[in-house]
Amino acid sequence: MENNLITLLLLIxxxxxxxxxxxxxxxxxxxxxxxxxxxHLALTxxxxxxxxxxxxxxxxxxxxxxxxxxxxxxxxxxxxxxxxLGYLRYRLSWGNRVFVSxxxxxxxxMSLATISRHLGILWVAVETTTLASAPLIYFNRNRxxxxxxxxxxxxxxxxxxxxxxxxxxxxxxxxxxxxxxxxQFDDILQGAASFSRPWLRAGFVFLLVGFGTKVGFAxxxxxxxxxxxxxxxxxxxxxxxxxxxVAFLALLxxxxxxxxxxxxxxxxxxxxxxxxxxxxxxxVFVVRQxxxxxxxxxxxxxxxxxxxxxxxxxxxxxxxAMLHLMNNAMTKGVLFLSSANIHRRFGSKRMDxxxxxxxxxxxxxxxxxxxxxxxxxxxxxxxxxxxxTILQGVFSGGHYVTGGLFLFFxxxxxxxxxxxxxxxxxxxxxxxxxxKDYRETxxxxxxxxLMLLIIFVLxxxxxxxxxxxxxxxxxxxxxxx
Amino acid sequence: xxxxxxxxxxxxxMLNFFILGSSRLGSNIRTIAIQGGMxxxxxxxxxxxxxxxxxxxxxxxxxxxxxxxxxxxxAVRQVHIGREIEPLFGYVPTLILGTLATAASFIFSDRLPLxxxxxxxxxxxxxxxxxxxxxxxxxxxRKAINQVIGYLIFENGIFIFGMLLTEAMPLMVESxxxxxxxxxxxxxxxxxxxxxxxxxTINIDQLTSLKE
Numbered sequence: 213m214e215n216n217l218i219t220l221l222l223l224i225x226x227x228x229x230x231x232x233x234x235x236x237x238x239x240x241x242x243x244x245x246x247x248x249x250x251x252h253l254a255l256t257x258x259x260x261x262x263x264x265x266x267x268x269x270x271x272x273x274x275x276x277x278x279x280x281x282x283x284x285x286x287x288x289x290x291x292x293x294x295x296x297l298g299y300l301r302y303r304l305s306w307g308n309r310v311f312v313s314x315x316x317x318x319x320x321x322m323s324l325a326t327i328s329r330h331l332g333i334l335w336v337a338v339e340t341t342t343l344a345s346a347p348l349i350y351f352n353r354n355r356x357x358x359x360x361x362x363x364x365x366x367x368x369x370x371x372x373x374x375x376x377x378x379x380x381x382x383x384x385x386x387x388x389x390x391x392x393x394x395x396q397f398d399d400i401l402q403g404a405a406s407f408s409r410p411w412l413r414a415g416f417v418f419l420l421v422g423f424g425t426k427v428g429f430a431x432x433x434x435x436x437x438x439x440x441x442x443x444x445x446x447x448x449x450x451x452x453x454x455x456x457x458v459a460f461l462a463l464l465x466x467x468x469x470x471x472x473x474x475x476x477x478x479x480x481x482x483x484x485x486x487x488x489x490x491x492x493x494x495x496v497f498v499v500r501q502x503x504x505x506x507x508x509x510x511x512x513x514x515x516x517x518x519x520x521x522x523x524x525x526x527x528x529x530x531x532x533a534m535l536h537l538m539n540n541a542m543t544k545g546v547l548f549l550s551s552a553n554i555h556r557r558f559g560s561k562r563m564d565x566x567x568x569x570x571x572x573x574x575x576x577x578x579x580x581x582x583x584x585x586x587x588x589x590x591x592x593x594x595x596x597x598x599x600x601t602i603l604q605g606v607f608s609g610g611h612y613v614t615g616g617l618f619l620f621f622x623x624x625x626x627x628x629x630x631x632x633x634x635x636x637x638x639x640x641x642x643x644x645x646x647x648k649d650y651r652e653t654x655x656x657x658x659x660x661x662l663m664l665l666i667i668f669v670l671x672x673x674x675x676x677x678x679x680x681x682x683x684x685x686x687x688x689x690x691x692x693x
Numbered sequence: 694x695x696x697x698x699x700x701x702x703x704x705x706x707m708l709n710f711f712i713l714g715s716s717r718l719g720s721n722i723r724t725i726a727i728q729g730g731m732x733x734x735x736x737x738x739x740x741x742x743x744x745x746x747x748x749x750x751x752x753x754x755x756x757x758x759x760x761x762x763x764x765x766x767x768a769v770r771q772v773h774i775g776r777e778i779e780p781l782f783g784y785v786p787t788l789i790l791g792t793l794a795t796a797a798s799f800i801f802s803d804r805l806p807l808x809x810x811x812x813x814x815x816x817x818x819x820x821x822x823x824x825x826x827x828x829x830x831x832x833x834x835r836k837a838i839n840q841v842i843g844y845l846i847f848e849n850g851i852f853i854f855g856m857l858l859t860e861a862m863p864l865m866v867e868s869x870x871x872x873x874x875x876x877x878x879x880x881x882x883x884x885x886x887x888x889x890x891x892x893x894t895i896n897i898d899q900l901t902s903l904k905e
Contacts, residue, residue: 271863332866339873346880355891359900362884366840369877370831370847376870377824377851383861388808393861450851 215267217259218274218327221282224251225320232313241312245293248316249286252323256286260681266329270396273329276684280534281326281461283681284541285454287666289319291659295549296446298655310347317344318450331379331395331465333469335372338426338462341455348450349443360435360442366415368426368437375422375462381415381468382407397465397480404472412473419466420482426459429486429520430493433513434569437461437497440509441561446550448505452548453457453541454472460519460537467523471627476691483524484614490517491621492651502563508547511587514625522602523616523689529605538682539586539670542663543595546583549660550576554636559646563632568641572582573650575657577637577672579664584633586667588626594670595644695814698738701731702819705853706795709826712846713791714784718838722765725845729757732849735856739816739903745864756871761845761878768838768882772889781833809810816857824850835896837885841878848874 228248235241259265259274260283266273274282296315300308321344325337342365348388350361379395386400387393394400404412425432440448470479476514494514496516501507519540522533553576558566570577586593589600601620606615708728712721733753736746798821807817827847831840855862862870892899 330863330866332862333869335711336866336869336873339870339877343873343876343880346884350884350887353887356902358884358887358891359902362837362888362900365877365881365884366831366843366844369844370828373844373847373851380851380855380858383858385859387858388806393858395861410805414805498863 215265217255217262218265218267221252221255221259221323221327222320224248224255225316225323228316229313229320232309232316235487238300238304239309241308242297243491244312245296245315246290247288247409248319249293252319253286253290256282259457270398271330271333272327274327275329275460276681276688277464278326280537280685281457282323284457284538285319285322285326288450288453288541288663289322291545292446292449292549294655295449298653299444299446299552303557306351306353311351314344315450318454319347320344322454322458326461329397330336331382331397331400334462334465335376335379338375338423338459339354339369339372341458342372342426345447345451345455349439351444351447352442359440360438364435364439367432371422371425371432373422374418374425375502378415378418378420378422378466381411381418382394384408385411385415400469401472404469405474407455408472409475412470413478416466416475416479417471417481420463420486422467423459423462424486427456427463427516428490428513429516430490430513433490433493436513436682437506437509440512440548441503441505445505445548445555448508448552449548452508452544456512456516457537457541460516463520464523464689471689471691473608478570480524480526483520487524488515488518488614488617490514490520491618491625491693493622495624495628498625499631501628501632503561504551504563504566504632504636505548505561505630508544508551511547511625511629512540512544514621515544515587518599518602518618521614522598522605525602525605525609525611526689526691527605527609527610529602530689531682532598532601532603532605534682535601535670536595539598539667542667542670543583543587543593545663546579546667547587549656549663550579550583553652553656554580554637555648557650563635563681565642566636567639568637570637572641573652575652576660579657581633581637582664583660586664586671588629589622590666592671593664594667597671597674624679695739698735699815701734701738702815703855705731705819706822709795709823709846710791712842713826713829714788716784717837718769719766719892721839721842722762722769725842726758726762728846728849729761730754732853733757733888735853736859738758739814739856740859742771745859748864749859749867752854752868752871756875757845757849757852760875764842764878764882765838768885781835787833789827791829794829795822798822798825811857816853820850820854820856820884822850823847823853826850837881837888837896841881841885844881 227245228633232244234240260279321337321340328337346361346365350357378599383393384397387404388408427435467479490513494510498510519533519536522529553573555561557573560566586595614675694804711723715721733750736749740746799818802817827843830843
């Protein structure tokens with residue numbers, strides 16, 4: 213029964229891919245998305261209740277971190293799948309066979325990555341997410357989207373190749389001690405204490421750079437503004453909320469190995485440095501950013517930095533970081549989906565051409581505004597709680613400089629994003645711009661609203677049973693002295 | 694066994710230099726076909742004959758020696774890519790950088806603690822040198838197809854290093870890795886077609902609309 217859950221989790225999206233390739237009708241094919249994602253979500257709930265699972269010789273398995281990330285991607289994908297129904301209706305004439313099958317393949321690869329307990333399988337799954345998402349970014353078929361696709365494809369492929377080198381280095385670190393070579397995660401954790409230090413450290417650096425490219429840590433983030441800016445909003449939401457979380461999971465696995473090898477200090481310093489650099493870069497580029505989708509990309513860089521800082525601090529800050537993974541994914545969903553509606557109405561995503569969105573697309577504009585308030589860490593939304601928890605951990609650990617910088621970057625980004633968002637939402641609209649026939653529908657505003665409700669609930673009241681998911685995930689990252 | 698493997702690895706380094714200095718696209722694709730074919734012999738040379746190594750060797754040969762070069766040649770024909778390389782720097786500076794990187798790889802791997810049976814082989818230095826060559830091509834070449842070639846050489850470097858660890862990589866994972874590589878190149882070729890259609894060139898210095 214329990215192994216069946218894991219099999220089904222992979223089988224359902226994969227059969228979805230095959231069905232999407234076979235079904236002839238552009239009108240009915242998109243319905244596969246909500247059907248598959250609802251089943252995926254139901255399975256995710258069953259898996260969360262089932263506790264630790266393991267299958268395929270321990271190559272696949274579910275621990276607390278998998279449960280958390282699985283829940284994040286499943287919720288996000290579910291919301292995005294209904295939105296995609298509405299979105300693909302505008303694009304019926306383009307055909308959507310590739311789009312729908314790539315979306316489902318993307319879900320399959322992300323699910324595989326969350327439940328893999330073998331570094332090789334983890335790598336294959338993360339690389340598959342790149343390949344499945346490249347055609348999605350190119351969906352708009354214009355010069356800009358092709359440029360973005362090329363940069364994304366090449367940078368991610370090279371980054372992920374470096375991660376493979378890191379994995380091989382870590383395997384070699386085990387080999388030098390004459391041990392049995394294995395890339396099975398539990399074997400590595402068990403043997404890590406006796407691994408050869410030079411190989412292990414070099415491997416860690418390669419993994420950090422490799423998976424860091426997919427996470428989008430500055431200065432490895434250069435594909436991010438292009439890809440997020442040019443991809444359809446629903447793809448942007450999945451990249452910023454789903455893919456980054458999965459890639460972060462790969463980094464957390466690396467961290468677990470370093471902890472097991474008593475190299476926690478080095479690893480955490482690296483995470484802290486990456487986090488601060490990312491926040492600094494985001495602060496510089498978010499200010500006066502004329503393109504509101506690119507602005508969201510820099511916000512994504514910032515929040516990956518925040519999570520990295522939270523993880524590096526340990527203790528309560530790690531718990532905050534786990535919470536922030538969820539909050540960030542949901543809020544990015546709200547922001548990307550609502551900004552895509554604004555983009556469609558105005559036919560532009562530049563601040564100087566989009567003004568007064570609130571009179572033309574009121575629901576999307578309010579969602580966009582509330583999403584902005586949430587992502588910058590204002591109460592009463594979830595990110596406020598998680599950022600505050602991380603900050604509490606930073607200060608209680610006596611890292612006053614880090615805490616000060618953290619607050620400073622948050623303030624700069626708040627002001628920077630605020631300028632752009634307010635100018636987009638308020639003001640007098642230029643009536644003749646864009647697609648006048650565009651009307652907001654339930655599919656395209658209901659889903660971001662639902663995600664907003666989730667982060668609102670996470671912000672005001674966290675039931676113990678849900679809290680436990682985050683606590684358990686954070687516990688796996690504790691350093692045992 | 695090790696001597697043959699070392700000889701082969703030295704040839705791989707020579708091919709690296711050849712690509713760095715060559716100005717013809719066609720000969721570059723042929724060179725990576727040869728390089729891919731040569732390194733696909735390594736599993737058998739390094740670990741002897743077994744089902745695992747034979748499968749790996751055959752799969753790598755079909756992929757790196759035949760399928761990928763074929764895809765690239767077809768792209769050159771269909772997209773009408775001009776035959777010259779048009780590097781960002783001249784060939785001589787690239788070659789010098791390549792030499793420095795190769796030397797650095799040999800020095801660096803000398804300092805890494807290798808287990809006894811690997812200390813007489815060239816897998817680590819040649820793997821790293823090939824990696825560096827690929828990286829160099831990626832950043833100094835202007836045409837999209839040359840970047841793909843750089844990426845392939847980069848992957849070859851990782852493959853060479855991975856030879857030390859074939860026991861750690863189950864067959865299924867290994868096939869997944871190779872399949873991903875094939876699909877990646879396939880998608881890159883498709884994107885290249887689209888770049889050519891939109892920009893009527895595949896020089897990526899045209900791809901500059903997206904920047905701050």
